[in-house]
Amino acid sequence: MSETSSGHLKRRTAVTPIYRLAVASRIIAALVGGYLVAYASAALLTVVLPMSRINRVVTASLLSFVVWTVVAIGVFAARNAWRSWWPLLAGGGVMLVLAFVFRNYGMRP
Amino acid sequence: MRNTFRQSMAWLHTWAGLIVSWVLFAIFLGGTLACFDKELDYWMRPALHQLKPGPPSMDAAAKTLRGMAPNAETLYLRPPSDRDPSIRGFAFEPGKPYIDVALNPRDGALIPPTVGGNFFFVLHYNLQAGTLGIYLVGLAGMLMLLALISGVIIHRRVFKDFFVFRPRPGGQRAWLDGHNLTGVLGLPFHLMIAYTGVIIMMSSYMTAGVQIGYRGDMARYYEALSGTSHPVEQHRPPRRVASLDKILGDAVQRLGGAVEYLEIEHIHDASITISALSAGNDEVAGGRRNLIYDGTEGSFRGESEGPPTAYRTYQFLSGLHRVQFGGAAIRWLYFLLGATGCVMLATAAQVWIEKRTRQVEAAGLRSGYGLVRALNVGVIAGMPLASVSLLWANRLLPYELAGRAGMEAQSFCAIWLLATIWGVLRLRHGKPWRDLFGTTAALLFALPLMNALTQPHSSLLASIAARDWVLAGIDATALAFGLGFAWLAWTSTRPRQLASRDPRMAPPRSSVARSEAALPAVETP
Numbered sequence: 357m358s359e360t361s362s363g364h365l366k367r368r369t370a371v372t373p374i375y376r377l378a379v380a381s382r383i384i385a386a387l388v389g390g391y392l393v394a395y396a397s398a399a400l401l402t403v404v405l406p407m408s409r410i411n412r413v414v415t416a417s418l419l420s421f422v423v424w425t426v427v428a429i430g431v432f433a434a435r436n437a438w439r440s441w442w443p444l445l446a447g448g449g450v451m452l453v454l455a456f457v458f459r460n461y462g463m464r465p
Numbered sequence: 466m467r468n469t470f471r472q473s474m475a476w477l478h479t480w481a482g483l484i485v486s487w488v489l490f491a492i493f494l495g496g497t498l499a500c501f502d503k504e505l506d507y508w509m510r511p512a513l514h515q516l517k518p519g520p521p522s523m524d525a526a527a528k529t530l531r532g533m534a535p536n537a538e539t540l541y542l543r544p545p546s547d548r549d550p551s552i553r554g555f556a557f558e559p560g561k562p563y564i565d566v567a568l569n570p571r572d573g574a575l576i577p578p579t580v581g582g583n584f585f586f587v588l589h590y591n592l593q594a595g596t597l598g599i600y601l602v603g604l605a606g607m608l609m610l611l612a613l614i615s616g617v618i619i620h621r622r623v624f625k626d627f628f629v630f631r632p633r634p635g636g637q638r639a640w641l642d643g644h645n646l647t648g649v650l651g652l653p654f655h656l657m658i659a660y661t662g663v664i665i666m667m668s669s670y671m672t673a674g675v676q677i678g679y680r681g682d683m684a685r686y687y688e689a690l691s692g693t694s695h696p697v698e699q700h701r702p703p704r705r706v707a708s709l710d711k712i713l714g715d716a717v718q719r720l721g722g723a724v725e726y727l728e729i730e731h732i733h734d735a736s737i738t739i740s741a742l743s744a745g746n747d748e749v750a751g752g753r754r755n756l757i758y759d760g761t762e763g764s765f766r767g768e769s770e771g772p773p774t775a776y777r778t779y780q781f782l783s784g785l786h787r788v789q790f791g792g793a794a795i796r797w798l799y800f801l802l803g804a805t806g807c808v809m810l811a812t813a814a815q816v817w818i819e820k821r822t823r824q825v826e827a828a829g830l831r832s833g834y835g836l837v838r839a840l841n842v843g844v845i846a847g848m849p850l851a852s853v854s855l856l857w858a859n860r861l862l863p864y865e866l867a868g869r870a871g872m873e874a875q876s877f878c879a880i881w882l883l884a885t886i887w888g889v890l891r892l893r894h895g896k897p898w899r900d901l902f903g904t905t906a907a908l909l910f911a912l913p914l915m916n917a918l919t920q921p922h923s924s925l926l927a928s929i930a931a932r933d934w935v936l937a938g939i940d941a942t943a944l945a946f947g948l949g950f951a952w953l954a955w956t957s958t959r960p961r962q963l964a965s966r967d968p969r970m971a972p973p974r975s976s977v978a979r980s981e982a983a984l985p986a987v988e989t990p
Contacts, residue, residue, distance in 0.1 A: 386477075386611070387604065398673035407775070410689040413674035414775035417667045418782070421607070421660065428611050432477035433470055455677055462677040 381437045386428035389444035394424035396448040399455035403462035412462075474615040479817070485605040486817070487844045488592070490810040492602055494848050495589035496658075497803030498582070500788060500796045501939075503548040505582025508939045509859045510567055511920045512576045513550050514928075521545050521552055523709035523727065525573025530554035531732070533575075534564050540729040544713060545570045546744070548935075577864040580873045584855065590666070593874070603663060603670050610659040616648060644812040647805040654802040655809075661786035664779065690776050693755060693769040696736040703737045707763030715765060716741035716756050725752050729760065737761060740769070749790045750780035811845045839892045843885025846901035849950070851881035853908045853943070860919040902954035909947030913940040 401416035427444065434440035455462065498505070507513060523542055530540055534556035543553040551567040558564070565583070567576040584593075591598030648655070668675070668686070679686045688694060709727060716724050723744040730738045737760030745752030755769040772780065784790060788799045818838050858876040862869045884901050891897040917924030928936035 382477075387607070395671065395673045398671055399677045402674040402677040408773065409678050410686075410773045411775035413678040413686065414690075414773070414779055416674045417671045418664055418775070418779060420671050420673070421610075421663050421667070424607065425610055425614060429474070429477070429614065432615070433473045455673075459677055463680070 378437060382432055382440060385437075385440050385444060386431045389431065389441065389448070390424045390427040393427045393444055393448040393451070394420040396451035396455065397423040399462075400451040403455050403458045409463070409465050471619055474618040478612055478615040478619055485608045486810050486814045487841075488601065488605045489609055490807060490814070490844060491592065491848060492589055492605060493803060493806045493810055494852070495585045497800055497807060498585040498852060499589050500800040500803060502582035502586045503546075504935050504939060505585070505856075506567070506579075507549060507551075507935055508923075509579045509581050509856070510551065510576050511923050512569070512864075513567070514920070514923045514933070514936065516550055516569075517571065519571055520710075521570035522573055523552065523713055526552040526554060526568040526570070527573075527706075527709055527729070529568055529573045529575060530556055530564070530566070533566065534558050534561075537564075538731060538733070540732060542709065542727045542729070544724055544727070546723060551576060578870040579859055580855070580870045584874060584877070585852070596669070599666055599669050603666055606659055606663040609655075610663060613652070613656050613659055617652070641812075641816050644809055644816055647809040647812065651802050651805045651809065654799075655806055657785060658806070661782045665783045665786055667779075690772060691755075691769070692771045692773065693740070693757070696731055696738045698731060699735040701735050702733060703735045703761050705761055706732070706737065707739065707758065707760055709739070711763055712739055712741065712758050715758075719756060719765070720754060722746075731760070735761070738766075739763075746790055746792075749784040750777055751784050751787075751789060753777065753780075814841055814845065835892065836889070839889040839897075840885060842888030842892065842897045842901065843881070846898055846905070847881045847884030847888070850884050850901055850905045850908070851877045853905055853912065854880040856912060856943075857908060857915065860915060896958060898957035899954050902950050902957060906947045906950035906954055909943045909950060912943040912947075916940060 398416040398420035401419060402412050405412040405415055407415065431440040431444070521544055523544060526542055527540065530542065531537075533554075534540070536558045537556040539556070541555040543549075543555075545552060549567075550570060552570045552573070554564070554566045554568055556564040566578065567581075568574065569576060587593055590602055592601060594601065668683075672681070675681060675683060675686045679689075709729075713724060713727060716727075720741070720743045723746065724741045725744040726742045728740045728742065730740070739758045739760045741756045741758070743752035743754040743756075745754075753771045755771065757766045757769060758764065759766055788796055818841055822838060855873055855877045858873045862872055862876075866872070887900060888897045891900060913925045917926070921927065923936060925937055925940040928934075928940070
């Protein structure tokens with residue numbers, strides 16, 4: 357809510373419901389949205405990584421938590437709620453669709 | 466929303482940290498104590514303290530375990546080790562609770578059950594709340610990772626803040642310095658613990674890879690992980706079962722080191738197979754070698770090809786977390802760093818709550834933080850008290866009592882609940898911090914005495930005379946921590962209450978406005 361064009365930190369006199377909503381939105385984006393992107397990245401990495409199947413699955417899962425962390429930081433650094441949400445939905449969605457389309461290739465030994 | 470990157474990270478730090486600081490405190494304290502889970506297991510089983518020296522009988526232990534779980538397909542037996550002289554047996558029967566028992570290594574007799582140090586381990590990874598608890602702990606770990614990384618970003622002057630500790634002016638300043646000090650001191654450790662803690666249970670909550678790579682077939686995934694295949698069932702009973710003691714002896718010789726587990730698969734079928742997993746205590750990632758024996762003849766069949774490379778990486782990371790390598794020195798290091806983590810979390814909760822209570826009071830509002838502050842007392846000061854009470858309950862409950870392990874756990878929960886109620890009742894007109902820290906100190910100081918009265922053979926003096934350093938170490942550590950809690954109780958008797966009672970600390974009204982940003986180190990002059 358304290359979105360200011362002048363660029364200085366605006367003083368708040370009270371915690372408004374809108375502010376609480378903004379915090380809740382970021383936390384949900386960081387946790388739920390971050391998880392979705394991490395999940396999608398694990399799925400896509402399982403398809404594309406150049407190694408054997410079991411190694412692809414384990415490596416993708418290990419890396420997905422790094423993805424989640426980076427996404428959560430991006431969510432809180434974004435300038436407004438919309439900018440924190442749409443890259444998650446777009447990026448996560450594209451990765452999930454790609455992983456699903458190439459799912460048979462992901463099962464190669 | 467926030468103007469600079471660092472401000473937005475301060476925002477993330479406050480919220481990510483706050484949501485879970487209580488849960489993380491419980492996880493951290495549980496994990497810190499679980500560094501010595503096997504040592505506590507041993508302390509809590511006095512029947513093991515008077516063992517005559519001699520070779521273990523795995524066959525006798527297997528017989529007892531089969532009697533307890535006649536329908537189990539697979540049995541696990543852990544031979545005695547430096548850290549645990551008992552034989553541990555594990556079995557699972559469909560539709561029944563998991564069996565986890567300690568058996569006398571000489572005759573296989575059941576040792577009176579106790580929740581043991583394992584209680585803290587389970588508390589650590591699932592809060593004693595099953596699968597739901599695993600998810601909760603995973604989420605808390607993820608939030609901790611976020612709080613740590615955003616904490617580093619907001620701390621421009623990590624090095625300088627490390628040398629800043631200002632306890633005198635009282636109140637929030639000291640708590641914040643304490644939080645920064647313990648946070649920075651343990652930072653590399655905490656980062657490592659948070660990431661490895663999250664990935665340990667990754668196959669429970671990050672299943673995308675298995676969904677794509679194995680169409681969600683977990684059994685095939687686990688088979689590929691272990692690098693072994695299960696024996697094919699022959700649908701007729703085995704002629705006999707080979708001697709486990711012979712197999713153990715052979716495996717120790719072939720491995721040139723200790724065996725962590727014997728796994729007995731398909732125990733009711735002619736395809737019965739026994740494998741011996743190497744302990745690998747000299748490797749962070751633990752044992753990788755797995756010897757396979759014919760379960761009827763006891764003959765050596767070969768060695769499994771071992772885990773795939775990426776899984777070895779996972780084992781290294783989870784090994785860093787589970788600290789089964791490197792002996793007692795590393796466990797002490799983890800224990801001490803874990804303790805600084807507990808202090809970091811306790812002071813974090815304190816900073817957040819004191820700051821808001823002060824703002825609310827300064828603004829002349831009716832405080833909504835009374836209950837939060839009381840619960841904070843209950844969580845932070847109540848859990849150490851409950852933990853030491855568990856050791857007391859272990860000695861005071863009669864060993865013949867049916868269901869005594871459950872009663873130990875109940876006494877832990879009851880004491881924690883009572884402590885929280887005490888916090889609620891005494892916060893306004895008393896000093897609940899002092900009361901609870903003081904009681905914890907008294908129980909810790911009196912622990913060796915109570916131990917000597919209830920189990921004379923296991924007392925501090927007796928165990929020193931017998932050079933049983935594990936046993937003596939636990940009593941001695943209780944005394945040392947008793948001193949620590951006595952100091953905490955003494956410092957919390959000094960008046961250091963709310964801003965309204967201390968005019969120096971009352972913030973000007975305008976600063977209330979900036980409250981939610983909570984930029985700890987950034988604003989330090």
